[in-house]
Amino acid sequence: MRKILYLFIIYFHFSCSHAQTFDGSWKGEVSVSGQKLLLVFNLQQDSTGNWNGTFESPMQTSQKFAISQIRIQHDSIWMDVKNIGLAYAGFLDRDKDVMKGGMKQGTFESAMILVRSENEQSGLSRKQDVFPPYNYMEEDVSFKNNKGNSFLTGSLTYPKGKGPFPAVVLVNGSGQQNRDSEMFGHRPFKVLADHLTKNGFAVLRYDDREIGGSKGEVNLATTIDFASDANAAVDFLSKKNIVDVEKIGIIGHSEGALIAEIVASENDNVKYIALLSGPVLKGDxxxxxxxxxLGKAGGLSEAALAINKANNRKLYTILMKDEPPKVLAETLEKELIHQNNNNPLTPDMRIKLSPMMSPWFRTFLRIDPAYYLKQLKVPIFASFGGKDVQVPANENIYSLQRLHLNTTDVTIKDYPNLNHLFQNTQTGKIEEYFENSESFNEQLMDDLTKWLKMKTM
Structure with a gap:
């Protein structure tokens, strides 16, 4: 995968200085024929050191299947559920409460992320999910991005009546996501679009490249390429009769917020932007x-965190050099061998390296959001979660406040108890994204809607 879904940015740590365990209940989702299925792996190590566990797909059956074989080596795992012909291979990542990997069943294969759960309870509660019938209009739409040679599909919702209406484009964060920004059963953009449309806005949300009906290059694409898709979305809106062309804005989440800044700096049709967990610091x-x-939330010591910081800085310095990919790869491998106590890299370690060499990652390291923010003359709404471990609030707010902007119309909101996905949370750790029944904080939606109305009504 070029990037794993919803904003995980690649983090490599080959040290085995702290404990790694697969004990517990692990939950993930896979999309089959357009339907999201919850899958659960329950793992336990007995007193003799042997592993056993069960697998379940609670949306299909209440039956639990024995995991017939479990192989673990360092931070990597392979599981086989022979009764149903299903296998999963992955590795622990981040704060050791996330597994990245893929599953296979027959001819079906899919990348899948598993998140450690506090309990084995099956099923998900998503209290904010939205279903028809709606008291507004919704239509499937599509548009081309000739500059980026892509084709995007999406949904346009708008109030009943003649219009024209103020309109916003919703832009996803990192990784390929659908128009609802769907993850772990949450559909935050669906919830947000419903809320905004009920408050008088036309809302366009679209599937990222190679998701749903959308097409376009992904593996070689960068943030700049995805910004060209959002630019095409704005141009598409500007041609709709129901849209007030003088009241078009962009709402972006995480990398989508960075994309909103890029587009607003280039496209005069963008009259305001809202940045949700948007990075202000330079990529590296x-x-x-x-x-x-993430490491601190996962319990790493300050000494281990300091080592990780120094190691990552060395890796990023290498990746930002203007050298041929082959030379960079060789230099990178030498540095990682050094960081791995001069031990050769294992095959699974090499697999983890490939995303670091991707155009997206190397470009993201270099991008400085301040460059685009300083060009903006439109109103800005910037919101941050105080328990966000992916775009930490304090440092990014401080950086934004210190920028000399060309606009004085800047609203900064800090929500102390919200995480990166704007859910009320205890710690901000990744596994809470999955367990939380909240998809998009209502107070933030209300604050954002009031701000949008002030700028457009």
Whole structure:
């Protein structure tokens, strides 16, 4: 995968200085024929050191299947559920409460992330999910991005009546996501679009490249390429009769917020932007800060965090050099061998390296959001979660406040108990994204809607 879903930025740590365990209940989702299925792996190590466990797909059956074989080596795992012909291979990542990998059943294969759960309870509660019938209009739409050679599909919702209406484009964060920004059963953009449309806005949300009906290059694409898709979305809106062309804005989440800044700096049709967990720090600095926050939330010692920080800085310095990919790969491998106590890299370690060499990752390291923010003359709404471990609030708010902007119309909101996905949370750790029944905090939606109305009504 070029990037794993919903804003995980790659973090490499080959040290085995702290304990790694697969004990517990692990939950993930896979999309089959357009339907999201919850899958659960329950793992336990007995007193003799042997592993056993069960697998279940609670949306299909209440039956639990024995995991017939479990192989573990360092931070990597392979599981086989022979009764149903299903296998999963993955590795622990981040704060050791997330597994990245893939599953296979027959001819079906899919990348899948598993998140450690506090309990084995099956099923999900998503109290904010939205279903028809609606008291507004919704239509499937599609548009081309000729500049980026992509084709995007999405949904346009708008109030009943003649219009024209103020309109916003919703832009996803990192990784390929659908128009609802769907993850772990949450559909935050669906919830947000419903709320905004009921409050008088036309809302366009679209599937990222190679998701749903959308098409376009992904593996070689960068943030700049995805910004060209959002630019095309704005141009599409500007041609709709139901849209007030003088009242078009962009709402972006995480990398989508960075994309909103890029588009607003280029496209005069954008009259305002809302940045949700938007990075202000330069890419390499953000990733180092992010790794620290995730590691600290996962219980790493300050000594281990300091080592990780120094190691990551060395890796990023290499990746930002203007050298041929082959030379960079060789230099990177030498540095990682050094960081791995001069031990050769294992095959699974090499697999983890490939995303670091991707155009997206190397570009993201170099991008400085301040460059685009300083060009903006439109109103800005910037919101941050105080328990966000992916775009930590304090440092990014401080950086935004210190920028000399061309606009004085800037609203900064800090929500102390919200995480990166704007859910009320205890710690901000990744596994809470999955367990939380909240998809998008209502107070933030209300604050955002009031601000949008002030700028457009």
């Amino acid at each position: 600095s953000l990733l180092i800060l992010q790794s620290y926050a």
